[in-house]
Amino acid sequence: MAIKLSFEVLAVLDAIDRTGTFAEAATSLHRVPSSLTYLVQKLEGDMNVELFDRSGRRAKLTQAGRFLVDEGRHLLHAARHLEIRTKRIQDGWESELRICLDAILPSASLWPYVRAFYDLEMVTQLRLSTEVLGGVWDALITRRADLAVGAFGEPPHAANIVARPIGTLRHVFVVAPDHPLAGILEPLRSETIARYRGVVISDTSRKLQPQSVAKPDGQMMIVVSTLGAKVEALCEGIAVGMLPERVAEGPIHEGRLVARRIVGVRELTNCYLAWREDKVGRALEWWIEQLDASDLAERFLAGLGDTKEQQSSGQ
DSSP states (O other): OOOOOOHHHHHHHHHHHHHSSHHHHHHHTTSOHHHHHHHHHHHHHHHTOOOEEOSSSSOEEOHHHHHHHHHHHHHHHHHHHHHHHHHHHHTTOOSEEEEEEETTSOGGGGHHHHHHHHHTOOSOEEEEEEEOTHHHHHHHHTTSOSEEEEEESSOOSOTTEEEEEEEEEEEEEEEOTTSGGGGSOSSBOHHHHTTSOEEEEOOOOSSSOOOOSSOOTTOOEEEESSHHHHHHHHHTTSOBEEEEHHHHHHHHHTTSOEEEOBSSOOOEEEEEEEEEGGGOOHHHHHHHHHHOOTTHHHHHHHHHHHHHHHHHTTO
């Protein structure tokens, strides 16, 4: 069935309703009144619906006419928005940008950038996700993400991946105060740690080899899905393991965890901002410009402490 409505006639009906008369609507549209009358009468005939009650001195919208005008305005707004979106995509703004954040970094640190991006009033839809360890790199390689924020460990050898250092992450080995390892003479050796159950966050890689942080050979492990669950397992004394120093500061200060010196483990991990070189558009360029800073990881993790202080003070 042929569609009888057009954006032209919807715009005419909108103008008639806003101005109150066919003549004033014609003036606002820079047309002659007879052309508006023709369009409206043709639509009424095509749809077999009366849009105006002409029994009085001035034509008034019927109930059906009011419905058509109100709903038609939604279509007109959508059409105008579609035109703008299409033009901006032609100008190099992506229709969608997928940003992946490592789960260790607080997502709250990203919101000011999201707000600033939306203030640009661009058409790009943001799709935010989190991954763990190698899963961040994996998301780039498998095209689940266009931009990775806080990719830890050295960049994989893969085509079209650009990586910039944005800081380092310091890890500390922690145990519950009543755990046996809390009373053993430091520094702790790998063979000693391996006697006790550890806890790690599950690497979300799909294609790359899963990673882990400082896992002694032969140690039994609990695998959890979130950083919060790992902290809980450590505080309960169920397991031992490494935490980012910024994350561990709170539980250590509260007396729920104690830090222990260990040997044979790398304490620092490099952190990267990375993106797909074959996907660069104006939206991705904007995000790279905002986040490409050598101290970004430190600033994000500093925000973690600020958030906890606000929560504890009831803010």
